Each structure stands twice: as structure tokens, then as C-alpha cells.
Amino acid sequence: xxxxxxxxxxxxxxxxxxxxxxxxxxxxxxxxxxxxxxxxxxxxxxxxxxxxxxxxxxxxxxxxxxxxxxxxxxxxxxxxxxxxxxxxxxxxxxxxxxxxxxxxxxxxxxxxxxxxxxxxxxxxxxxxxxxxxxxxxxxxxxxxxxxxxxxxxxxxxxxxxxxxxxxxxxxxxxxxxxxxxxxxxxxxxxxxxxxxxxxxxxxxxxxxxxxxxxxxxxxxxxxx
Numbered sequence: 641x642x643x644x645x646x647x648x649x650x651x652x653x654x655x656x657x658x659x660x661x662x663x664x665x666x667x668x669x670x671x672x673x674x675x676x677x678x679x680x681x682x683x684x685x686x687x688x689x690x691x692x693x694x695x696x697x698x699x700x701x702x703x704x705x706x707x708x709x710x711x712x713x714x715x716x717x718x719x720x721x722x723x724x725x726x727x728x729x730x731x732x733x734x735x736x737x738x739x740x741x742x743x744x745x746x747x748x749x750x751x752x753x754x755x756x757x758x759x760x761x762x763x764x765x766x767x768x769x770x771x772x773x774x775x776x777x778x779x780x781x782x783x784x785x786x787x788x789x790x791x792x793x794x795x796x797x798x799x800x801x802x803x804x805x806x807x808x809x810x811x812x813x814x815x816x817x818x819x820x821x822x823x824x825x826x827x828x829x830x831x832x833x834x835x836x837x838x839x840x841x842x843x844x845x846x847x848x849x850x851x852x853x854x855x856x857x858x859x860x861x862x863x864x
Contacts, residue, residue: 641846641858642825649822651824652768652819652825654768654770654771654826655827656825656826656827656829657773660828660853661754661787664838668688669686669690670685671738671747672689672692676728676735676736679728679730679733681726681741682800686743694721695721695762704811708862713724742777743777744784750785752852761855762790764861767819768790769794770791771826773803776798793813803829805833805834805837807840807841808841810841810842811842824844826838826843828848829850835847
């Protein structure tokens with residue numbers, strides 16, 4: 641939690657999306673395993689998940705932060721992950737199905753107290769926005785969760801050509817919200833991407849450790 645004297649200076653709160661506001665459920669490995677089974681390949685979800693994480697980290701740096709490169713980047717990650725276990729009957733169709741799954745809210749769950757926390761922050765007079773390494777699917781998810789009205793902007797890496805932890809994406813977000821970095825707070829689950837990247841750009845930043853989002857903020861904002 642921020643010290644009260646600093647919180648009083650905060651004008652805008654930025655949130656990360658997946659891993660902070662909401663979480664993939666079941667795991668990527670479980671979802672991939674279900675797709676594989678539909679397309680003729682039986683794979684252990686746990687092994688798939690481990691391979692996915694390694695493959696994603698391997699290729700993450702090659703995502704050029706544009707809609708086209710993100711789509712192709714995820715295609716590469718999906719197909720390479722599956723290739724370690726065998727062949728799908730129709731890999732391109734399988735990828736497209738997987739791509740759309742991760743735009744559907746039933747495959748995600750909100751963090752505890754998400755809506756209450758966002759409501760309290762907004763009611764306290766502060767502005768809200770999202771900074772996420774994602775693509776156009778995030779806008780659809782936020783809308784499907786009924787959260788769009790909380791946020792003045794959703795800064796998505798594949799739309800702006802920048803990825804966290806690059807300080808420029810945080811600087812851009814502050815410019816869009818017309819907020820000086822020293823009056824902005826970033827909340828995210830990833831120490832490198834969310835916290836260190838934001839701090840390098842001059843923002844305040846807190847790591848979300850899981851559980852209720854409320855615990856990161858002064859409790860008096862939740863008293864109506």
C-alpha cells in the first residue's frame with residue numbers, strides 16, 4: 641500500500657489486465673489441451689502449460705507490437721508449442737479457435753473485489769486506465785466483463801507499438817491521460833513489466849501479489 645501522503649497526490653491509477661484485474665482459467669495448457677483433443681491430438685495439460693511458457697518467453701521479444709505482428713506472434717507460439725507433442729489435423733483452424741477463446745470472458749475470472757475497488761477509486765476522484773501487453777481482444781474482454789465505464793483509456797501494446805517494460809509505454813499513457821508521471825500509480829502482477837518499467841518512467845508502482853485488490857489502497861476510500 642502507498643503511504644497516505646503519496647496516495648493523496650495520485651491523480652490517475654493504471655492497471656495491468658491479465659494477472660491483475662483478471663486471470664485465465666483454466667490454465668493455458670488446459671485450454672490448449674482441449675483444442676488439441678478436438679483436432680486429433682491428446683496431450684497432458686500440465687506438460688503443455690510448461691512448454692507454452694517456455695515458448696512464449698522465447699518469442700516474446702520478437703512481437704513487434706503491432707496488430708499484425710501480435711497475431712502472427714501468437715500463431716508462432718501456439719504452433720511451436722503444439723509441435724513438441726505431435727501434429728494437429730488442421731493446425732490453422734485450431735489456432736484461430738484458440739485465438740478467439742482468449743477473447744471470451746468465460747475463460748477468465750475477475751480478481752476478488754475488482755469492481756468494488758474500481759468503483760471506490762473512481763468515486764475518490766481519481767482517473768482509471770489500463771496499460772497491457774495485449775491486442776484488440778482485450779477491448780472485447782473489458783466490455784464483456786462490464787468494466788468499460790470505469791476506464792478512460794485502454795493502452796494496448798499491439799495498438800501503440802510499445803510493450804512493457806519499455807518506459808515509453810508508461811510515458812505515452814501519462815500523456816494520454818494528461819497526468820504527470822509523479823502523480824500516476826501503476827498496479828500490476830509482474831515485477832519487471834509493471835513495477836520496474838513504470839518506476840523507470842517516473843510513476844509510482846505497486847506489485848499486485850494476488851488476492852483482493854482492495855488491500856493495495858487506503859481503506860477509507862471503501863467507506864461510503
